[in-house]
Amino acid sequence: xxxxxxxxxxxxxxxxxxxxxxxxxxxxxxxxxxxxxxxxxxxxxxxxxxxxxxxxxxxxxxxxxxxxxxxxxxxxxxxxxxxxxxxxxxxxxxxxxxxxxxxxxxxxxxxxxxxxxxxxxxxxxxxxxxxxxxxxxxxxxxxxxxxxxxxxxxxxxxxxxxxxxxxxxxxxxxxxxxxxxxxxxxxxxxxxxxxxxxxxxxxxxxxxxxxxxxxxxxxxxxxxxxxxxxxxxxxxxxxxxxxxxxxxxxxxxxxxxxxxxxxxxxxxxxxxxxxxxxxxxxxxxxxxxxxxxxxxxxxxxxxxxxxxxxxxxxxxxxxxxxxxxxxxxxxxxxxxxxxxxxxxxxxxxxxxxxxxxxxxxxxxxxxxxxxxxxxxxxxxxxxxxxxxxxxxxxxxxxxxxxxxxxxxxxxxxxxxxxxxxxxxxxxxxxxxxxxxxxxxxxxxxxxxxxxxxxxxxxxxxxxxxxxxxxxxxxxxxxxxxxxxxxxxxxxxxxxx
Amino acid sequence: xxxxxxxxxxxxxxxxxxxxxxxxxxxxxxxxxxxxxxxxxxxxxxxxxxxxxxxxxxxxxxxxxxxxxxxxxxxxxxxxxxxxxxxxxxxxxxxxxxxxxxxxxxxxxxxxxxxxxxxxxxxxxxxxxxxxxxxxxxxxxxxxxxxxxxxxxxxxxxxxxxxxxxxxxxxxxxxxxxxxxxxxxxxxxxxxxxxxxxxxxxxxxxxxxxxxxxxxxxxxxxxxxxxxxxxxxxxxxxxxxxxxxxxxxxxxxxxxxxxxxxxxxxxxxxxxxxxxxxxxxxxxxxxxxxxxxxxxxxxxxxxxxxxxxxxxxxxxxxxxxxxxxxxxxxxxxxxxxxxxxxxxxxxxxxxxxxxxxxxxxxxxxxxxxxxxxxxxxxxxxxxxxxxxxxxxxxxxxxxxxxxxxxxxxxxxxxxxxxxxxxxxxxxxxxxxxxxxxxxxxxxxxxxxxxxxxxxxxxxxxxxxxxxxxxxxxxxxxxxxxxxxxxxxxxxxxxxx
Numbered sequence: 001x002x003x004x005x006x007x008x009x010x011x012x013x014x015x016x017x018x019x020x021x022x023x024x025x026x027x028x029x030x031x032x033x034x035x036x037x038x039x040x041x042x043x044x045x046x047x048x049x050x051x052x053x054x055x056x057x058x059x060x061x062x063x064x065x066x067x068x069x070x071x072x073x074x075x076x077x078x079x080x081x082x083x084x085x086x087x088x089x090x091x092x093x094x095x096x097x098x099x100x101x102x103x104x105x106x107x108x109x110x111x112x113x114x115x116x117x118x119x120x121x122x123x124x125x126x127x128x129x130x131x132x133x134x135x136x137x138x139x140x141x142x143x144x145x146x147x148x149x150x151x152x153x154x155x156x157x158x159x160x161x162x163x164x165x166x167x168x169x170x171x172x173x174x175x176x177x178x179x180x181x182x183x184x185x186x187x188x189x190x191x192x193x194x195x196x197x198x199x200x201x202x203x204x205x206x207x208x209x210x211x212x213x214x215x216x217x218x219x220x221x222x223x224x225x226x227x228x229x230x231x232x233x234x235x236x237x238x239x240x241x242x243x244x245x246x247x248x249x250x251x252x253x254x255x256x257x258x259x260x261x262x263x264x265x266x267x268x269x270x271x272x273x274x275x276x277x278x279x280x281x282x283x284x285x286x287x288x289x290x291x292x293x294x295x296x297x298x299x300x301x302x303x304x305x306x307x308x309x310x311x312x313x314x315x316x317x318x319x320x321x322x323x324x325x326x327x328x329x330x331x332x333x334x335x336x337x338x339x340x341x342x343x344x345x346x347x348x349x350x351x352x353x354x355x356x357x358x359x360x361x362x363x364x365x366x367x368x369x370x371x372x373x374x375x376x377x378x379x380x381x382x383x384x385x386x387x388x389x390x391x392x393x394x395x396x397x398x399x400x401x402x403x404x405x406x407x408x409x410x411x412x413x414x415x416x417x418x419x420x421x422x423x424x425x426x427x428x429x430x431x432x433x434x435x436x437x438x439x440x441x442x443x444x445x446x447x448x449x450x451x452x453x454x455x456x457x458x459x460x461x462x463x464x465x466x467x468x469x470x471x472x473x474x475x476x477x478x479x480x481x482x483x484x485x486x487x488x489x490x491x492x493x494x495x496x
Numbered sequence: 497x498x499x500x501x502x503x504x505x506x507x508x509x510x511x512x513x514x515x516x517x518x519x520x521x522x523x524x525x526x527x528x529x530x531x532x533x534x535x536x537x538x539x540x541x542x543x544x545x546x547x548x549x550x551x552x553x554x555x556x557x558x559x560x561x562x563x564x565x566x567x568x569x570x571x572x573x574x575x576x577x578x579x580x581x582x583x584x585x586x587x588x589x590x591x592x593x594x595x596x597x598x599x600x601x602x603x604x605x606x607x608x609x610x611x612x613x614x615x616x617x618x619x620x621x622x623x624x625x626x627x628x629x630x631x632x633x634x635x636x637x638x639x640x641x642x643x644x645x646x647x648x649x650x651x652x653x654x655x656x657x658x659x660x661x662x663x664x665x666x667x668x669x670x671x672x673x674x675x676x677x678x679x680x681x682x683x684x685x686x687x688x689x690x691x692x693x694x695x696x697x698x699x700x701x702x703x704x705x706x707x708x709x710x711x712x713x714x715x716x717x718x719x720x721x722x723x724x725x726x727x728x729x730x731x732x733x734x735x736x737x738x739x740x741x742x743x744x745x746x747x748x749x750x751x752x753x754x755x756x757x758x759x760x761x762x763x764x765x766x767x768x769x770x771x772x773x774x775x776x777x778x779x780x781x782x783x784x785x786x787x788x789x790x791x792x793x794x795x796x797x798x799x800x801x802x803x804x805x806x807x808x809x810x811x812x813x814x815x816x817x818x819x820x821x822x823x824x825x826x827x828x829x830x831x832x833x834x835x836x837x838x839x840x841x842x843x844x845x846x847x848x849x850x851x852x853x854x855x856x857x858x859x860x861x862x863x864x865x866x867x868x869x870x871x872x873x874x875x876x877x878x879x880x881x882x883x884x885x886x887x888x889x890x891x892x893x894x895x896x897x898x899x900x901x902x903x904x905x906x907x908x909x910x911x912x913x914x915x916x917x918x919x920x921x922x923x924x925x926x927x928x929x930x931x932x933x934x935x936x937x938x939x940x941x942x943x944x945x946x947x948x949x950x951x952x953x954x955x956x957x958x959x960x961x962x963x964x965x966x967x968x969x970x971x972x973x974x975x976x977x978x979x980x981x982x983x984x985x986x987x988x989x990x991x992x
Contacts (some may be wrong), residue, residue, distance in 0.1 A: 017543035020536070021517055028520055032528070035717035037736025040516070043773065044732070047513035051547065180801070221531035240533025277539065 001071050005081065008064045011055065012088065013277040018052035020236045027242050030054075031226045042111075053103070057095050065089045080274055083462035088279050094159075098144040106139045110407035117405030124395040126376050129405070134372050136407040137365060140420035144366070154366045157410030161286045162417060164464050167363060169478070170320055170413050173420060174356045176480050181353050182386055184491045185339050188349065191494060193333035195325050198323030200318060202227075202247035208317050209258040212310070216262050216296070217449025218269055225258065233261040233293075235268035237276060256297050256334075264289060266449055270457025283457075285465040286411065290418025291425060292452070298348050299426050300448070302334050305440035337491055339387040341396045349420075349487050350387060350426050355416035358401070359381045362409050421469065425456070428473050497567050504560045505953045507551065508584065514548035516732045518784025523730050523738050538607070549599070553591050561585045576770055579958035584775050590655075595640040606903040613901030620891040622872050625901070630868050632903040640862070652860045653906030656806065657782045658913060660960050663859060665974070666909050669916060672976050677849050678882055681835050684845065687990060689829035690769060691821050695815060698723075698743035704813050705741055705754040708806070712758050712792070713945025714765055720747040721754065729789075731764035733772060749908040751810075752793050752830075759792030760785060761947055781955075781961040782907065786914025787845045787921060788948070794844050795922050796944070798830050801936035833987055835883040837892045844915075845983050846883060851912035854897070855877045858905050898951045901988045917965065919978035921952070924969050 022045060040092040040258060051319040055061075068085050075082035113132040120129035140157065147156040152167035159165070210225060219239065228244040235241045245258045248407050267283050275281045283289040299333050300306050307314075311330060315322045322330070337349035346354050361378055364370035370378055380391045391397040404412050432451055439447050455472055508617045518541060525537050551557075571578035609628040616625035636653065643652040648663035655661070706721055715735065724740040731737045738762050763779050771777045779785040796802050803810075807826060811818045818826070833845035842850050857874055860866035866874055875894040876887045887893040899907055925932060926948055935943050951968055962972040974975050 012541055013539070014547075017540045018547075021521060021540050021544055024524055024540075025517060025520055028524060032720065034720050034736055037718075040733030040736060040772070043509070044513045044517050044520075047510050048517055051510075051514075119921055219532060222533075224528065224530050236533055237536030240530055240536060276536065381660060 001068070004064055004067050005071065008061070008068065008085070008088070009278070011058075011061055011064070012084075012279060015052050015055050016277045016279070016281070018048055018220075020054070022048040023234050024236055027236075027246065030228050030232070031231075031242075031244060035425060046107075049107075053095070053100075056092065057136065061088075062092055062096070065092060078462070079195035080280070080462070084278055084280055086463055087173075090163075091279055094147075098143065099146075099495065102139065102142055102146070106136075106143065106407055107265065109135050109139055110405070113405040113407065116403065117399070117402065121395050121399040124393045125400070126394045126399060129399065130373060133375075133404060136404065137372055137409075140407060140409055142365070145477075152363065152367055154363045154410065157362075157366065159410075161411050161414050162465065163285055164466060165285075165287075165417075170359065170417070171363070173478055173480050174359060176411070177352055177416070177420070178356050179387065180484050181349065181487065182388075184487055185337055185350055185353070185387060187495070188337035188491050189495045190338075191332045191336035192329070192337060195321065195329075196251040196333065198321050199249055200252055204317050205247045205252065205254045208314065209254055211254070211313075212258060213243065213262055215443060215445050217266060217446050217453070218262075218488075222269060224264060231257045231261055233264035233268070235265065238269055238271045238273065238281070241265040241268050241462050252314075256301055259301035260293045263293035266296065266452070267292045267457045270449075270453035271460045272458040275460040275462070280460040280462050282461045282466050284459075284461050284463060286414035287417035287421055288456075288465050290414055290469060291421035292418075292456075294418050294422040295426065295452075299422060300440065300445070302331075302348065303437075303440060304331055305437040307331060308441050309443040332494060335490055335494060337494065341383070341389060341391060342400055349491060352416040352419050355412050357386055358412040359416070362412065366409070370426045417478065420478055420480050420483045423486050424469065424473050424479055425452075426486075427482050497564070499817075500560055500563050501567065504557070504564065504584070505774070507557055507560070508580075508775060511548050511551050512773045512775070512777070514544055514551070518544040518548065519730050520732055523732075526724050526726075526728070527738075527740060534720045542603075545603075545747060549591070551594075552588065553596075558585075558588055558592070560988070561588060569725060574958070576776070576906050576958070580774055580776055583957055586659075587775055590643075590862060594639065595642075597644070598635065598638055602632075602639065602903055603709045603918075605631050606613055606901070609901040610898065611902065613895070613898065617891050617895040620895070622890045622895060625895065626869060629871075629900060632900065633868055633905075636903060636905055637862070641667065648859065648863055650859045650906065653858075653862065655906075656976045657907050657910050658961065659781055660962060661781075661783075661913075665747060666855065667859070669974055669976050670909070670912065673848055673854050673883065673912070673980065675914070676980050677845065677983065680983055681833055681846055681849070681883060683991070684826055684833035684987050685991045686834075687828045687832035688825070689832060691817065691825075692747040692829065694817050695745055696743075696748055696817060700813050701748065701750045704810065705750055707809075708751070708754060709758055711939060711941055713762060713942050713949070715759075719761060727753045727757055729760035729764070731761065733768045734765055734769065734777070737761040737764050748810075748814075752797055755797035756789045756793035759789035762792065762948070763788045763953050764951035766945075767898065768954040771956040771958070776956040776958050778957045780955075780957050780959060780964050782910035783913035784952075784961050784964060786910055787917035788914075788952075790914050791919040791922060791948075795918060796936065796941070798827075798828055798844065799933075799936060801933040804937050805939040828990060831986055831990060833990065835885050837879070837885060837887060838896055840896075848912040848915050849882045851908050853882055854908040857914070858908065862905070913974065916974055916976045916979045920965065920969050920975055921948075922982075924951075924992070925977050 025041060025045050025048065029037075033041060039200070065085060065088060072082050072085040113136050116132045117129055141153070144153045144156050147159075149155045150166070154167045158167060158170065162170075195323070206225070206227075213223065213225060218241065221310065222239040223241040223243055225243045225245060227246055230247065231244045231246055233241070233243050243258065243261045245254045245261060247254050267289055271281050307327060307330065311327050315325075335348070339348055339350055340346055343351070343354035357379070360382065361370065361375065364378075365372065376394050376398045383389050383391050383397070403409075429448065429451065432455075433439065433447055436448060439445065456468070459468060463471065469478065470476040521537060521541050521544065525533075529537060537573075561581060561584060568578050568581040587765050605628070609632050612628045613625055616622065637649070640649045640652050645651045650663045654663060654666065658666075686987070702721070702723075709719065709721060710864045712736065716737040719737040721737055721741060723742055727740045727741065727742055729737070739754065739757045741750045741757060743750050764783055767777050776864055803823060803826065807823050811821075831844070835846055836842055839847070851873070856878065857866065859873065860874075861868065872890050873893045879885050879887050879893070895960035899905075925944065925947065929935065929943055929950075932944060935941065937943070955964060955967070959967065964972065966972040
């Protein structure tokens with residue numbers, strides 16, 4: 001038994017090294033690689049990904065997991081070993097259901113689809129993209145056929161990003177959220193934010209972003225920040241976190257993009273060292289991970305107490321641009337609610353509506369209620385209904401996101417689930433750290449990140465998302481009410 | 497046969513991807529990685545290295561190579577396929593001779609030795625380092641026992657870096673070089689270079705270095721330049737070349753360090769596309785590779801015609817530091833010969849003496865004529881004899897280089913062989929491009945890099961070093977006379 005466990009851990013560590021190595025290749029590709037390196041990088045990524053997958057679906061791994069069943073049952077459910085065997089077994093069974101050929105077809109179609117989409121978006125030409133999209137959908141339907149499902153064929157897709165969550169559960173949450181948000185957006189006052197529409201020096205943006213990060217709770221020498229086109233966060237261990245942001249010519253988006261990626265980064269930084277080099281050294285779901293990027297971006301990074309500490313320093317960094325702008329005006333601008341066309345530019349209040357729209361369309365596609373060719377029209381209708389805006393072209397409509405081009409269906413809802421979950425966790429934080437506002441006002445964020453690390457981040461992927469949420473909040477249910485109450489208060493404060 | 501060849505190419509491509517992925521991990525470690533990432537990176541590097549090695553020494557690869565022998569014999573010696581099979585077979589036979597356990601022991605001892613050396617060098621404490629050094633030597637002797645050799649047990653070590661070269665051949669070349677250089681150093685006049693001992697702004701150094709690189713012949717989007725502690729060059733394909741340099745607070749070392757690494761980079765950039773993802777997509781030996789870094793650093797980068805084009809621009813970049821320095825004074829300073837203690841700081845004339853000293857000591861160690869404990873004293877004696885300098889401590893003596901701590905014996909001589917070979921090739925360049933000086937004077941280096949690419953770089957590792965040199969120069973012999981004539985002329989020009 002002990003030698004079986006050792007052998008399991010060795011095999012998983014090797015696979016982990018391959019996965020993290022693939023992540024280094026991907027980070028380098030997006031942050032550093034000269035454009036000429038593309039073709040060779042695609043080969044290297046494919047090779048590393050294939051080796052990791054082959055090693056994972058190996059039948060010896062299944063045999064090890066089977067032989068370790070009695071040992072697992074002899075352990076506490078919460079123990080690292082029991083969790084490792086339990087979580088790995090589910091991963092293994094899922095991975096083995098998908099034929100290698102289908103997996104390769106999906107990867108290839110996604111790569112081709114992405115290329116076509118780039119061109120189609122640039123030329124506002126949905127028709128060119130449609131065949132690639134239909135191929136992706138067809139392959140995903142074959143993927144769904146590898147699994148069993150009860151409520152909707154969409155559920156197996158969701159499970160890849162939000163494990164154990166059903167389409168019905170998501171729909172129920174979103175059905176509660178959607179009308180409230182649509183109403184809030186309609187009622188929100190117009191706020192002047194024109195002081196952001198001027199030049200902000202990139203070097204100063206970077207200096208300010210790095211000063212912020214240094215106070216969030218990262219250990220020294222455990223992170224770095226680089227500029228990139230589409231900001232993201234990745235990590236190669238809990239002490240090698242790679243944050244990225246972008247410094248636009250106008251405005252201070254880099255501040256909130258940095259806070260957002262730092263939330264992902266703090267999660268990776270907080271994973272317990274005992275889980276390193278195992279499949280547990282990740283977060284339990286994209287929704288839970290996103291809940292933390294949203295926590296640091298919005299609940300901290302758009303809050304009054306946070307800026308009561310930082311605003312003077314921001315004004316000193318950009319005296320010409322912000323010297324004459326009051327804290328009140330600044331806070332109103334960064335908390336404003338304004339319907340728009342583009343998801344990635346959406347504010348806190350409208351963001352989830354963009355996501356719910358995509359979820360609705362995806363679900364209808366896979367439930368046979370919508371055909372791919374009718375997506376542009378369905379998009380326009382939904383944008384009108386949910387956000388009250390008219391879509392002028394597909395580039396700013398159905399073609400705006402990369403996800404579908406690469407075959408990622410079921411990913412979008414996790415963004416909005418993250419928003420919802422972040423407020424549930426925040427309510428627990430407020431109970432555990434009653435003076436969290438005072439700490440933020442003092443520029444002291446270590447207490448918050450330490451608490452979140454101990455109670456959430458360190459658990460890694462030992463438990464399911466619901467088990468994890470229950471450990472934190474006392475209930476496994478994802479409840480949208482705290483989120484809605486928070487947004488209601490935000491919008492009414494704007495109107496005041 | 498065709499399917500065997502395809503299978504061979506597939507296996508080699510996979511191994512190549514792993515090797516180049518390891519190179520990405522190593523580049524990132526030295527250029528980007530936060531310090532906290534060290535432990536996880538060591539694991540990832542070990543896993544990738546082990547997988548590449550396991551896949552290479554696999555018996556099926558040997559069987560494929562054996563089955564392909566008749567096909568190989570049916571082909572022209574020069575063809576890509578014949579070269580691929582021939583070169584891979586030699587690599588495979590060499591790799592299979594070394595037991596996996598010994599290989600692992602050497603890697604481990606090298607990693608431990610490196611850590612101990614860092615501390616020992618910092619504290620000038622050779623005695624602390626001695627046991628680790630002895631372990632490395634002991635393991636290398638076991639490594640030598642895996643091979644057959646005629647003239648010296650040192651020859652198998654040399655073969656890892658300079659294939660097919662014997663200790664006797666190297667000794668013969670160095671015995672010719674050493675007395676001439678010692679004499680030149682004694683006779684060289686003192687030159688004032690104090691204008692370099694002032695501050696040079698790092699950003700301006702970087703801008704100038706990048707402007708230089710842009711003129712050398714790299715395709716756009718095929719390289720990048722980053723600062724690092726110990727400059728090096730690596731590449732992940734012939735269109736993804738990573739140059740590094742360092743910007744010291746004083747002086748302009750970054751210029752020649754950039755030119756040096758660009759020489760390595762141009763070699764990598766010039767490898768024929770048809771050799772990509774095979775074991776032929778490298779240079780035939782470290783000596784040949786170094787011949788090109790030296791060509792661009794010294795034969796181009798310290799030449800009068802080159803600076804007749806660039807010096808004005810350099811003065812404009814650093815008007816306070818160089819505005820009052822004449823081209824004559826500048827050229828004399830960058831070509832001066834001055835004995836010193838440290839190899840990596842040595843000038844063009846003294847550099848090979850540092851290398852020959854290390855070769856002599858290594859050879860005596862492995863031929864049983866010197867014990868490791870007597871190295872510090874032997875070092876002092878040789879420095880006195882070769883360069884006429886007294887070594888004040890081991891930090892600036894036997895402990896200065898990292899190579900031995902990691903177990904790299906047989907590497908040093910390739911530096912001096914590179915110097916020697918660079919002048920042989922340069923003589924051919926002068927015949928092929930009679931007006932190479934005129935081109936440099938016009939800031940036009942594309943002709944030179946194109947010629948070197950077509951006649952040398954593009955060949956990759958298809959031929960042995962000697963075959964490669966013969967193709968270029970008409971003779972397979974490494975002849976030190978052009979090198980010595982070049983240095984004699986340099987030193988006498990300084991005295992004039």
